[in-house]
Amino acid sequence: MSYLLNQLNAIRHLAEIEAMATSKKVITREEWEKRLNDVKVRKEDMNKLVMNFLVTEGYVEAAEKFRLESGTEPDIDLATITDRMAVKKAVQCGNLEDAIEKVNDLNPEILDTNPQLFFHLQQQRLIELIRNGKVEEALEFAQEELAPRGEENQSFLEELERTVALLAFEDVTNCPVGELLDISQRLKTASEVNAAILTSQSHEKDPKLPSLLKMLIWAQNQLDEKAAYPRINDLSTGALEDPAV
Amino acid sequence: MPTSAPPPSNYPTRSEDLIGRINSVHTPYEAKLKALRELKNQIIGNRTKKLAFLKLGAVPSVISILSSAVAENGGGSNLEFNEPVIIQSAAVIGSFACGLDAGVKAVLDAGAFPLLFGLISHPNEKVVDAGARSLKMIYQSKLAPKYDFLLEENMDFLLSLLNSKNENVTGLGGSIITHSCNTSMEQEKLSEAGVIKMLISLLGGSLIQRDASLESLGAIIKENPGVISKFMRPENGRALNVVTELIKDRYPRTRLLACMCLILIRNTSTCYLQDAGIKTKLILILLELIDDPGQVGDEAPFALSSLIAEKEDMQKIAFDSNIVDKLCNHLEKGSFQAKRLQGIFLALADLCSKLECCRDRFLSLKAFNILTDVLTHDSPEVRAAACICLKNISRSVKNLSAGHFMNEAVIIPLVQLLHDTCTSVQIAALGAISNIVVDFTAHKSKFIHCGGVKQLVQLAKSMDSTIRVNAVWALKNLMFLVNSTCKEEIFLELSPSMLISLVCDPETSVQEQALALVRNLIDGSIDSVEYVFAEDGLLLNAIGRQLQSASKVEVLIQGMYVLSNVASGNEFHKEAVMNQLFPQAGSDTQTILIKFLQSTDSRLRTASVWALVNLTLTNSPDANARVMKLQSAGIVCQLKNMVNDPCQDVKLRARMALGQSGEHIRTWDAFIKVSIFSLLLVEMEIVKFAFIFSVSSMYQFPFFVSCPVPWLQHVVVGD
Numbered sequence: 001m002s003y004l005l006n007q008l009n010a011i012r013h014l015a016e017i018e019a020m021a022t023s024k025k026v027i028t029r030e031e032w033e034k035r036l037n038d039v040k041v042r043k044e045d046m047n048k049l050v051m052n053f054l055v056t057e058g059y060v061e062a063a064e065k066f067r068l069e070s071g072t073e074p075d076i077d078l079a080t081i082t083d084r085m086a087v088k089k090a091v092q093c094g095n096l097e098d099a100i101e102k103v104n105d106l107n108p109e110i111l112d113t114n115p116q117l118f119f120h121l122q123q124q125r126l127i128e129l130i131r132n133g134k135v136e137e138a139l140e141f142a143q144e145e146l147a148p149r150g151e152e153n154q155s156f157l158e159e160l161e162r163t164v165a166l167l168a169f170e171d172v173t174n175c176p177v178g179e180l181l182d183i184s185q186r187l188k189t190a191s192e193v194n195a196a197i198l199t200s201q202s203h204e205k206d207p208k209l210p211s212l213l214k215m216l217i218w219a220q221n222q223l224d225e226k227a228a229y230p231r232i233n234d235l236s237t238g239a240l241e242d243p244a245v
Numbered sequence: 246m247p248t249s250a251p252p253p254s255n256y257p258t259r260s261e262d263l264i265g266r267i268n269s270v271h272t273p274y275e276a277k278l279k280a281l282r283e284l285k286n287q288i289i290g291n292r293t294k295k296l297a298f299l300k301l302g303a304v305p306s307v308i309s310i311l312s313s314a315v316a317e318n319g320g321g322s323n324l325e326f327n328e329p330v331i332i333q334s335a336a337v338i339g340s341f342a343c344g345l346d347a348g349v350k351a352v353l354d355a356g357a358f359p360l361l362f363g364l365i366s367h368p369n370e371k372v373v374d375a376g377a378r379s380l381k382m383i384y385q386s387k388l389a390p391k392y393d394f395l396l397e398e399n400m401d402f403l404l405s406l407l408n409s410k411n412e413n414v415t416g417l418g419g420s421i422i423t424h425s426c427n428t429s430m431e432q433e434k435l436s437e438a439g440v441i442k443m444l445i446s447l448l449g450g451s452l453i454q455r456d457a458s459l460e461s462l463g464a465i466i467k468e469n470p471g472v473i474s475k476f477m478r479p480e481n482g483r484a485l486n487v488v489t490e491l492i493k494d495r496y497p498r499t500r501l502l503a504c505m506c507l508i509l510i511r512n513t514s515t516c517y518l519q520d521a522g523i524k525t526k527l528i529l530i531l532l533e534l535i536d537d538p539g540q541v542g543d544e545a546p547f548a549l550s551s552l553i554a555e556k557e558d559m560q561k562i563a564f565d566s567n568i569v570d571k572l573c574n575h576l577e578k579g580s581f582q583a584k585r586l587q588g589i590f591l592a593l594a595d596l597c598s599k600l601e602c603c604r605d606r607f608l609s610l611k612a613f614n615i616l617t618d619v620l621t622h623d624s625p626e627v628r629a630a631a632c633i634c635l636k637n638i639s640r641s642v643k644n645l646s647a648g649h650f651m652n653e654a655v656i657i658p659l660v661q662l663l664h665d666t667c668t669s670v671q672i673a674a675l676g677a678i679s680n681i682v683v684d685f686t687a688h689k690s691k692f693i694h695c696g697g698v699k700q701l702v703q704l705a706k707s708m709d710s711t712i713r714v715n716a717v718w719a720l721k722n723l724m725f726l727v728n729s730t731c732k733e734e735i736f737l738e739l740s741p742s743m744l745i746s747l748v749c750d751p752e753t754s755v756q757e758q759a760l761a762l763v764r765n766l767i768d769g770s771i772d773s774v775e776y777v778f779a780e781d782g783l784l785l786n787a788i789g790r791q792l793q794s795a796s797k798v799e800v801l802i803q804g805m806y807v808l809s810n811v812a813s814g815n816e817f818h819k820e821a822v823m824n825q826l827f828p829q830a831g832s833d834t835q836t837i838l839i840k841f842l843q844s845t846d847s848r849l850r851t852a853s854v855w856a857l858v859n860l861t862l863t864n865s866p867d868a869n870a871r872v873m874k875l876q877s878a879g880i881v882c883q884l885k886n887m888v889n890d891p892c893q894d895v896k897l898r899a900r901m902a903l904g905q906s907g908e909h910i911r912t913w914d915a916f917i918k919v920s921i922f923s924l925l926l927v928e929m930e931i932v933k934f935a936f937i938f939s940v941s942s943m944y945q946f947p948f949f950v951s952c953p954v955p956w957l958q959h960v961v962v963g964d
Contacts, residue, residue: 101286108336109378111290112343116538118290148293153582202412202451204495 003238004216005046009039011219027229029242047072049208056198056207058085076203080106084197091190096125103193110200117196119149119156123163124189127180130166138167260294263287264301267310274326277310281333289340295348299341304351307337311360318367332375335364339379342386349386358383358390365406365414377413384420392425394434407443412453419444419457426464429472435465436472445476445484452496459491459502463509473514485510489523492530497541501534501548508552521562527552528563532571535589546572546588554595564603569596573612583624590616590630597637604641608649620658625667632662632673639680650681651688656695663700668709675704675715682723689727698723698738705743710752717747717758724765732773736766741779745787753797760788760803767810774814777807782821785811789825792837798846805841805852812859816867819860823871826856827878842883847892854898857884861905872906881906 013035051072054063060081063074083106090099100121103110111118122145129138142164150157162177169175179185195205213235220231228243266272266280284303288295311334314327338357341348352358361383364376383389393399406418422440426432435441444465447458466473476484491503504527511518518524531552534545553559572589575581581589596603607613619631639650650656659681662674678701682692692698701723704716724735747759763784767774777785792804812822826838841853857880860871875881884906887899 100289101282104286104289104336105282107378108285108289108340109343109382112340112382114539115290145291148291152292199452199496202453 003232004212005041006036006039007232007238008212008216008219009041010035011216011223013039025227026243027227029230029240032230032240044072049212051075052204053207053209055081056204058088058194060085076201080201084194087197088190088194091121091124091193092186094124094128094131094186096121096128099193100125103197106197107200110196114196115149115153115156117192119146119153119159120189120192122146122149123159124186126163127166127185130163130172131181135167139164260287260297260301264298264303264306267303268306274330278326278330278333281307281310281330281337285333285337285340288337292345295341295345299347299351304338304341304348304357305355307334308352308355308357308360310334311338311357315360315363328369328372331364331367331372335361335372335375335379339375339382342379342382344385346386346388349383349388352383353388353390365417370411373411374413377411377417381413381417381420384417384424389424391427392421394425394431394438400434400438404438404440404443407440407447412451415447415450416453416457419447419454419461422461423457423464426461429469432465432467432469432472436475441465441472441476442481445481445487448484448487448491452499455491456496456499456502459488459499459506462488463502463506466506466513467509468513470514473510473517476510477517485517492526497534497537500530501541501545504531504534505548505551508548512551524559524562525566528559528566528568532566532568535572535575535585543582543584543588546585546592550588550592550595553592555598557599560596560598560600560603563596564600564606569593569603569606570610572596573607573610576612576615583622583627586619586622587624587626587630590619590627590634594630594634594637597634598640601641601643604638604644607638608644614654617654617658620655620662625665625670628662628665629667629670629673632659632670632677635659636673636677636680639677639683645680645683646686648684648686648688651684651686651691653691653695655681656692656697660692660695660697660700663697663704668712671704672711672715675701675712675719679715679719679722682719683725687728689723689731692723693731693734698735702738702743705739705747710755713750714752714754714758717755717762721758721762721765724762726765726768729770729773732766732769736776741784745780745784748784748787748791753795753800756791756795757797757799757803760791760800760807763788764803764806764810767807771814771818774811774818777811778821785821785825789828792825793828798844798849801841801844802846802849802852805849805856809852809856809859812856816865819865819867819871822856822860823874827874836878836880838878838880839883842880842887847890847895850887850890850892850895851898854884854887854895854902857902858898858905861902863905868905875906 010032047066047070050070051063051066051074054066055074055076055078058081060078063078063081066072067074067078083102087099087102087106090096090102100111103121111121126138126142126146129141142160146156146160150160163180165177166172166175166180169178172178172181198205216232216235223229224231230240230242232238233241263280263284267277267284272280284298284307288298311331314330314334318327318331338352338361342352357379361376361380364372365380367373367376392403394403403418403421406414406421409415409418422435426435441462444458444462447454449455450458462476466476475481488503488506492500492507494500494503507518507523507527528549531545531549535542535549537545549563553563572593575589576586593607597607616631616634619627620635622628622631635650635655639645644650659674659678662670663678665671665674678692678697682689682697698720701716701720704712705720707713707716720735720739724732727735744759744763748756748763750756750759763777767777777788788804788807791800792808795801795804808822808825812819827836838853838857841849844850844853857875861868861875872881881903884899884903887895888903890896890899
């Protein structure tokens with residue numbers, strides 16, 4: 001973890017110095033590491049980042065353990081994570097009715113004020129009915145629950161038409177809208193509902209760590225134009241690789 | 246819990262059955278709880294079902310369950326289910342009130358308000374949450390009763406809400422302020438009670454608190470410079486900086502609310518937020534927010550419109566940020582909610598209200614076709630917004646003379662909109678038509694032939710005075726420089742008697758437009774002057790009466806221009822004008838003409854002197870007799886006082902009239918005549934009259950005396 005922050009800080013530092021330089025400067029590994037060591041990152045800040053990741057991604061048990069071990073307080077009631085994960089899981093397993101009821105128990109405002117999310121959950125429910133071959137039920141559900149939403153919103157109508165098109169194909173795996181039956185569609189819906197619950201709890205919907213990684217890659221790319229330096233290419237290990245001279 | 250229950254196969258029966266279970270006294274408490282939860286899950290997010298259950302009387306049933314559960318709370322035999330029942334019924338009530346006015350009405354009618362407020366002080370946090378959420382939903386509707394901040398106990402309660410640790414409760418406090426703070430008295434009361442300070446501290450709170458705080462801050466500072474200066478005070482720290490930071494927040498809703506807050510501040514107190522950096526930033530952020538697929542994207546164009554409306558500097562900055570293209574790209578993407586479409590067209594309308602570059606850009610893009618398409622949109626708000634946009638684009642004299650708008654794709658739907666069931670659409674369509682029919686080329690007959698005049702005349706008879714004035718305005722502009730065949734057609738459709746009643750309309754703004762309509766009607770050839778003698782001169786008499794009695798200066802100005810135009814005719818015409826100006830020959834009463842010449846309004850002085858110029862033209866045989874009459878009425882004397890009038894227009898024409906009356910102010914030779922006329926022409930160009938003269942008539946003597954009025958509508962009427 002700290003490699004990431006250190007690297008970022010060192011890059012920033014260097015970029016400031018290098019801003020005026022015209023030709024590419026070469027920085028040796030030794031020099032770079034010295035710079036890295038000069039950068040101080042507070043342990044509490046790193047712990048907070050870790051906690052933020054665990055909470056946002058829904059790792060309740062890990063978060064609980066980490067709280068005990070590091071003394072970092074999560075910025076959200078851990079019990080609410082359990083509820084949120086139950087919703088996410090229900091969507092991932094295709095139990096949409098269950099998921100909807102759980103969201104409504106958690107906070108009835110979420111689906112009442114977020115028509116797009118509600119539509120996507122209902123659409124997913126329709127997809128599950130089609131997947132299970134319940135054609136009549138699917139048609140009835142589409143007509144009664146989804147068609148009125150399509151009347152309220154043009155883009156919903158288009159999505160609904162695309163979904164119902166699944167019924168028209170014998171071999172759905174090879175039809176143009178086949179991707180709706182893909183497991184990735186469930187994951188997409190699950191992450192949408194996860195984000196909405198987090199927002200309703202005043203919590204950031206994305207963990208901070210991935211954006212930090214994105215920042216690292218961006219910063220390294222920027223610096224590449226100005227200097228040769230020990231780069232981190234393997235993000236999983238964070239190992240520094242010697243500059244090609 | 247069933248994971249895939251079969252969907253309702255005979256849905257009405259199932260709904261009725263559910264209501265039956267909720268209503269029945271025999272349903273055990275546990276089953277009632279289950280039924281409530283089922284009802285909640287059926288209606289959340291589902292407008293159709295909300296309406297269906299409303300019809301079945303669900304709301305009063307649920308509220309009576311809530312009422313008895315609250316009464317039993319803490320005692321009774323169903324302790325285990327009591328609080329869950331309260332929570333579920335409060336959630337059901339909240340959902341009925343969410344985004345559905347009929348639901349809010351039912352909830353309020355059944356007396357849920359005091360019950361829900363009672364829940365706020367409940368010891369169980371979940372009950373508090375449920376109560377606060379439902380109340381918040383109700384306060385988001387216009388139908389919610391106004392919260393009286395002037396009552397001390399109410400203010401205390403509000404402060405306790407804002408001080409709460411529960412974010413749903415602080416959010417409720419914010420919703421109450423947003424809903425009920427409308428007058429400056431209420432704004433000051435809240436500010437005195439320290440609410441601003443509390444809201445500023447909530448800006449540092451959770452997402453929900455931040456948004457609620459931004460929204461209620463907006464309500465408290467709106468159009469109130471006093472409260473804004475309080476907000477800016479140093480003891481509030483860097484409150485403005487905090488809000489300014491929030492326009493870059495990660496949450497779109499927060500960004501939008503922060504932008505709206507800043508817009509309210511800068512629109513009210515022009516001393517803040519004036520640097521170009523923040524102006525551009527606001528524009529770019531709002532443009533980006535239009536991309537949001539949800540409510541934020543629907544509201545962003547309205548915020549953009551309030552930022553740029555009436556402010557040319559902002560419109561220029563917006564134009565330089567390529568805003569016209571960006572908004573048009575949104576339009577081309579299509580399939581929007583009506584609200585967003587309305588907002589985008591209103592923002593485009595604001596952009597095109599003043600700057601020719603914006604109009605040109607919009608006209609050059611494909612999106613202009615979308616504008617004509619949405620004239621037939623299902624939503625009346627969208628139709629009206631499209632008309633307002635069209636009205637503002639057609640303010641361009643250049644594009645009007647190029648005949649960009651007088652084609653069937655524009656005119657036919659516009660004329661259709663004159664029949665619209667919605668008054669605001671009719672008014673907006675009249676505004677657009679008013680400008681388009683000015684059209685300087687020979688396209689006016691197109692408008693007449695697609696039934697436009699018939700409908701305009703109908704609307705000029707409307708009971709609604711706004712419609713009436715706009716319809717007459719449109720007719721006036723249609724009459725501007727129209728050829729004699731079309732003039733005849735319009736006159737017949739209007740009928741002299743209707744013209745008379747419009748000139749005598751109870752609304753002065755209608756009188757003004759009607760007189761200007763007559764002014765354009767009799768402009769042009771001498772034959773045209775005859776129209777004013779219709780019905781045995783009744784029309785001219787009506788105009789004369791208005792001149793004697795009207796007090797609004799704009800009415801008098803148009804009246805005098807009518808007389809000017811009549812006086813440009815033959816001897817008979819000129820005499821008729823004299824009779825209107827001096828009704829009781831030989832009487833001592835001061836003529837209105839003296840009053841007009843002494844008016845403090847230079848426009849009225851100009852119009853009056855113009856009439857005198859036409860009456861005293863030396864090439865007519867009876868001019869001398871008229872000059873004598875003017876002399877004895879003290880007019881010539883008055884004119885002498887005006888040779889150095891501060892208004893250039895008046896000065897030159899007064900000198901001319903005097904010269905014609907035989908009063909030598911300067912050598913009155915042909916050379917000077919020509920030079921004065923050329924001076925006049927230059928002036929006319931400045932006031933945009935010059936384009937009405939054809940080059941060939943340049944040196945015919947009384948060529949400039951008849952002056953029609955094209956007024957492009959520069960104000961959004963009726964909004």
